[in-house]
Amino acid sequence: MSRYFNLSILALLILCTTGCSEVYYPKVISDNELLVVDGLITNASGPFVIKLSKAVKYGSGSVSSPDPVSNAKLTIFDNNGSYPLQETSQGEYTTPPSFVTKIGNSYKLQIQTEDGYMYESDPQQLPAPQSYDxxxxxxxxxxxxxxxxxxxxxxxxxxxxxxxxxxxxxxxxxxxxxxxxxxxxxxxxxxxxxxxxxxxxxxxxxxxxxxxxxxxxxxxxxxxxxxxxxxxxxxxxxxxxxxxxxxxxxxxxxxxxxxxxxxxxxxxxxxxxxYTLNDATYAFYKAAKGQLNASGKIFDPIASQLYSNIKCTNNPSKTVLGFFEASSVVNxxxxxxxxxxxxxxxxxxxxxxxxxxxxxxxxxxxxxxxxxxxxxxxxxxxxxxxxxxx
Structure with a gap:
């Protein structure tokens, strides 16, 4: 069993906060301070908020509150330019008024934390919305x-x-x-x-x-x-x-x-x-669903760390949790x-x-x-x- 079992569930639950009223931050086995990214942009009117936190270490007293990551520099890049985000509260970074999404454009998130680490997401294309019939x-x-x-x-x-x-x-x-x-x-x-x-x-x-x-x-x-x-x-x-x-x-x-x-x-x-998903986002949620639906039977999927589309560029061995999502939405x-x-x-x-x-x-x-x-x-x-x- 992978030592990152708890980390995989954490990454999923963070990303599900758009529809849930409570977030669970499980303890992780690793002693490293792992960055957790909770980011979603859509075709709706902004501003959008991206949250940074640290995974709760195993043995800590808290399982229900995050450890926010402050003083980071976040920037979103698209086909037309770059848009720096502003920290509006601890660990929460808000897009500027000039940031307006467009169907078909690709978006990339860049993060520089106070300790000097650089993180970057894969480009995420914003798909056209699919409404119910x-x-x-x-x-x-x-x-x-x-x-x-x-x-x-x-x-x-x-x-x-x-x-x-x-x-x-x-x-x-x-x-x-x-x-x-x-x-x-x-x-x-x-x-x-x-x-x-x-x-x-x-x-x-x-x-x-x-x-x-x-x-x-x-x-x-x-x-x-x-x-x-x-x-x-x-x-x-x-x-x-x-x-x-x-x-x-x-x-x-x-x-x-x-x-x-x-x-x-x-x-x-x-x-x-x-939400209408691109291929990478759909693959992430499909894997997450497979892990949460596992019931302990012999052929159930083995829990493993969920794929993240964010990498640490100046230390590739550093693990990142979460997912930067660009999905269109119909409410x-x-x-x-x-x-x-x-x-x-x-x-x-x-x-x-x-x-x-x-x-x-x-x-x-x-x-x-x-x-x-x-x-x-x-x-x-x-x-x-x-x-x-x-």
């Missing part, structure tokens, strides 16, 4: 683990897409997701004797609640399209994006949903990021809710969702008129709530 969702049940590692069978939406391609190029795509769970519920009035006393204002109010928790993901590990061996038909049908449970029990691991009643009515706002969003043994799904605009929150308002539930200063009416939902569809 149709999206569908099936009403089904799946088994998932809750926060206590108990196996639950839950009803939900199995989200899938079709990709059609009339050209001779193979479809090479990667998908990440961001799910917002919207919920609403009410807390009814309570009296000491189990009935409402219309003359006692202190027992005549309940609460209407609504809230949302975002930054959840539904894809499993590395979600890439399967490689097609024949060129006769480049279409990909029924590619699975992920599963959305319709029960609050499927989201118990999220602290903001922990105390939501099980009777809460749930809505879902799903963002899908579809789409959908509003989803449960129907009668069905899934209702509709495409909606992509919007920026505020951080997790809960809104509560008192409501009047007595037979007599409420106090003059009492709020009566519907809760003020955000303008994006449900997008007014379905």
């Amino acid at each position: 149709s999206i569908k969702s099936y009403y089904t049940t799946e088994k998932i683990l809750d926060s206590d590692k108990s196996l639950l069978t839950l009803t939900g939406a199995d989200v899938r897409i079709d990709l059609l391609n009339s050209s001779s190029d193979k479809i090479k795509c990667r998908f990440t997701t961001n799910l917002t769970v919207q919920y609403r519920y009410s807390i009814p009035p309570v009296t000491p004797y189990g009935s409402i006393d219309a003359t006692d204002i202190s027992y005549c109010t309940g609460y209407l609640c609504h809230g949302w928790a975002t930054n959840l993901s539904i894809e499993n590990n590395v979600n890439i399209t399967d490689e097609i061996s024949t060129s006769a038909n480049n279409s990909i049908s029924n590619h699975k994006i992920g599963f959305i449970p319709f029960s609050i029990a499927g989201y118990q691991a999220d602290q903001d949903l922990k105390f939501v009643p099980s009777v809460a009515y749930l809505y879902f706002y799903l963002k899908i990021n579809q 789409t969003a959908f509003f989803i809710r449960q129907g009668d043994n069905s899934v209702l799904i509709n495409k909606v605009p992509t919007v920026k969702i505020p951080p997790n929150t809960l809104v509560e308002n008192k409501y009047w539930a007595c037979e007599s008129l409420p106090p003059k200063d009492f709020y009566l009416g519907n809760l003020p939902y955000p303008s994006w709530w449900g997008h007014g569809v379905l």
